[in-house]
Amino acid sequence: MDIEKMYQRQDVRQLVHALTLLEGEADVEAFLADLCTPREICDFAQRLQVARLLDEGEPYVEVQTQTGASSTTVSRVSKALNGVHGGYRKMLIKLEDGA
Known part of the structure; x- marks a missing residue:
């Protein structure tokens, strides 16, 4: 879908x-x-952390090391971070602004 x-x-x-x-x-x-299950909540948190690190310019391998995320997760988050919907980007801006 x-x-x-x-x-x-x-x-x-x-x-x-x-x-x-x-x-x-x-x-x-x-x-x-x-x-959600506790694991799902932690997965969401990890993806947001991955997005933040990628947004800061960290290389994929460093992001994987720091977060424990798989290369697939890092790649998927990167695609979304730079994609058309802009959800990660909007949230990172709000978090940076102290919202």
Whole structure:
């Protein structure tokens, strides 16, 4: 399924909307704990760390060493970081701005 079709699904729309309703870190932590396994949460965190390091210009091998991510994960994150959706880039800017 391509990403545009995925976002047309009602259940996915509801999830996206639910995320916008979260207020503060405690709400996010509670929702993530219910929605994801601990491993999934750690995987998300690792991908964000990979994106940050790539954005800072770190080489792939160094990113793998620092994060423990596979070469496939680093490559996938790099593609998304430089891709059309811009989600990682927007989040990194918000994090840098202290949001």
